[in-house]
Structures are given as structure tokens and as C-alpha cells.
Amino acid sequence: MKPIFNDHTPIYLQIMTHIKKQIVVHILQPGDKLPSVRELSKNLEVNPNTVQRAYQELEREEITYTQRGMGTFVTDIEEKLHMLKKEMAKDLITNFIQQMKSIGFVEDELAEIIAVFIKKNKE
Amino acid sequence: MKPIFNDHTPIYLQIMTHIKKQIVVHILQPGDKLPSVRELSKNLEVNPNTVQRAYQELEREEITYTQRGMGTFVTDIEEKLHMLKKEMAKDLITNFIQQMKSIGFVEDELAEIIAVFIKKNKE
DNA sequence: TCTAGTGTATTATTTATATAGTACACTAGA
DNA sequence: TCTAGTGTACTATATAAATAATACACTAGA
Numbered sequence: 001m002k003p004i005f006n007d008h009t010p011i012y013l014q015i016m017t018h019i020k021k022q023i024v025v026h027i028l029q030p031g032d033k034l035p036s037v038r039e040l041s042k043n044l045e046v047n048p049n050t051v052q053r054a055y056q057e058l059e060r061e062e063i064t065y066t067q068r069g070m071g072t073f074v075t076d077i078e079e080k081l082h083m084l085k086k087e088m089a090k091d092l093i094t095n096f097i098q099q100m101k102s103i104g105f106v107e108d109e110l111a112e113i114i115a116v117f118i119k120k121n122k123e
Numbered sequence: 124m125k126p127i128f129n130d131h132t133p134i135y136l137q138i139m140t141h142i143k144k145q146i147v148v149h150i151l152q153p154g155d156k157l158p159s160v161r162e163l164s165k166n167l168e169v170n171p172n173t174v175q176r177a178y179q180e181l182e183r184e185e186i187t188y189t190q191r192g193m194g195t196f197v198t199d200i201e202e203k204l205h206m207l208k209k210e211m212a213k214d215l216i217t218n219f220i221q222q223m224k225s226i227g228f229v230e231d232e233l234a235e236i237i238a239v240f241i242k243k244n245k246e
Numbered sequence: 247t248c249t250a251g252t253g254t255a256t257t258a259t260t261t262a263t264a265t266a267g268t269a270c271a272c273t274a275g276a
Numbered sequence: 277t278c279t280a281g282t283g284t285a286c287t288a289t290a291t292a293a294a295t296a297a298t299a300c301a302c303t304a305g306a
Contacts, residue, residue: 066252111235192272
């Protein structure tokens with residue numbers, strides 16, 4: 001499972017993103033149990049402490065909750081999960097636009113650039 | 124100048140990106156002298172060694188070249204600089220599409236999403 | 247009641263970055 | 277020739293992140 005990682009972002013942050021993605025595409029549903037710290041650390045081939053840190057942060061963001069002795073679960077608050085997808089999308093879009101502008105593109109050409117790029121990729 | 128930095132990317136990489144951007148928007152032209160290691164480290168409020176590492180990597184990527192005792196300069200090879208913008212744009216676009224897909228969007232809606240987002244932001 | 251599976255805590259060590267301070271080599275120009 | 281401004285090298289230290297190993301507390305279910 002190691003390939004989900006890149007070189008320069010802390011692994012615990014990458015694990016958080018990995019789980020958030022699984023939530024927004026409904027691989028993980030509200031109330032679902034996350035893999036245990038030990039199990040996920042084995043699957044991802046990372047230290048249990050690293051997974052634990054990711055889980056701690058996810059709980060701090062109220063995306064998950066913990067029942068001691070039982071496990072960590074995706075929050076039941078659907079509102080929260082709906083917001084999560086919106087926020088992640090907004091962050092990606094905002095970041096993309098800002099980055100493209102910083103290398104000399106203007107806002108009004110971005111949609112067309114995306115459209116052309118995708119069309120070419122299909123060929 | 125510190126605000127160009129974020130929390131989780133090594134500073135030397137952020138400096139590299141910062142300079143690449145200045146090159147592709149022609150703030151820095153082919154043959155232009157970059158700020159000296161000491162000067163830039165003072166402006167950015169980072170250690171000279173950190174700037175030096177960024178400069179080393181830029182030279183390794185053949186975006187700059189060095190004349191000992193004189194300074195570090197943007198490459199004269201315009202072809203190289205033209206490719207740089209193309210590559211940076213391609214990386215941003217590819218990454219954006221891949222990330223959006225990973226949270227449940229499909230390629231064909233992305234251009235429209237961008238267009239709508241930009242339009243709303245103007246209001 | 248016991249046990250296996252949970253989260254959690256603690257201490258030590260390693261690695262990549264970043265900093266700090268110093269020194270050396272080269273170049274242009276006064 | 278000297279000096280100020282270049283890049284470069286080196287050693288030491290600090291910090292965040294990741295690892296390693298171990299232990300403790302809680303819960304459900306046999």
C-alpha cells in the first residue's frame with residue numbers, strides 16, 4: 001500500500017487525506033469502523049504511532065470518533081461529511097487556480113485549458 | 124517574505140518553486156543573475172545553507188548555471204525555459220484532475236466546475 | 247471470568263531539514 | 277594588488293517526523 005505516499009508530505013497527513021477520500025466516495029460510510037491502528041499500520045507498512053497520530057487528528061477535526069476498547073468510527077453526522085467533500089473540492093479548485101495564475105495563466109482561460117487537456121488525453 | 128512558505132514542504136523546495144515561477148512569468152529573464160545566496164537568505168529570512176541547497180538543485184535541473192565568484196544565472200537556453208512552463212502547467216493540471224477524480228468527480232464535469240467557480244468568485 | 251482486540255501512553259532512537267558559525271576559493275573592479 | 281562580493285564546504289546543533297519496543301486501560305464476547 002506504500003504507493004499512496006509521496007516524498008515530502010508527512011505520512012500522517014497523507015493517511016488522513018487517504019481516509020477522507022474514502023469517506024467522500026462512500027467507501028467508508030457514516031458510522032463505519034475504521035481499520036484498527038495496528039491493522040492499518042500493517043497494511044500501509046508504517047509505524048502504528050504514525051497511524052495513531054492520523055486518527056487523533058481526524059478525531060480532532062470531528063470526522064471520526066473513538067470508543068475506547070472498540071475502535072474508531074466515521075462520524076454519523078451526515079452534514080459534516082457533506083461539508084467535507086465540499087471543502088476538499090473547494091481547496092483543490094482554489095489551489096489549482098491560484099497556482100495556474102502564479103505561472104502566468106489568467107482565470108478565464110482555465111476552463112478551456114482543462115477541457116482541451118482532457119480531450120487530448122482521451123485520444 | 125516569509126509568507127511564501129507553508130508548514131509541510133521543505134523550504135528549499137519552496138524556494139525552488141518560487142524562482143521557477145519568477146522565471147516562467149519573465150520576472151527573471153534568460154541570463155539574468157539570481158540574488159546572491161546571502162542576499163536571498165536575508166530577504167527570505169532563512170539560513171544561507173537552505174538557499175544554497177535550492178540553488179544547487181536548480182542547477183542540477185539545468186534551470187540555472189553558476190559562475191564561481193560571479194553568481195548564479197538563469198539559463199540562456201530559451202527552449203529549456205519554454206519547456207519549464209509547459210511542464211509546470213502539465214503537472215498542475217494532471218494533479219488537479221487526479222485529485223478531483225479521487226474525491227468522486229468525473230473528468231467531463233471539471234471544466235464546467237472551474238468555470239462556475241470562477242464566475243461565482245467574481246460576483 | 248478470561249482473552250483477544252481495541253485505543254493510548256511512554257521512552258529511546260533515527261532521519262531529513264533547517265539553522266549557526268566559520269572558513270576557503272574565485273572574480274571583478276577600484 | 278587589494279578588497280568586496282560571489283559560490284562552496286565543513287562541523288555542530290536543533291527540530292519535526294517516523295520508527296521501535298513496550299506497557300497499560302477498556303470492551304465485547306466466549
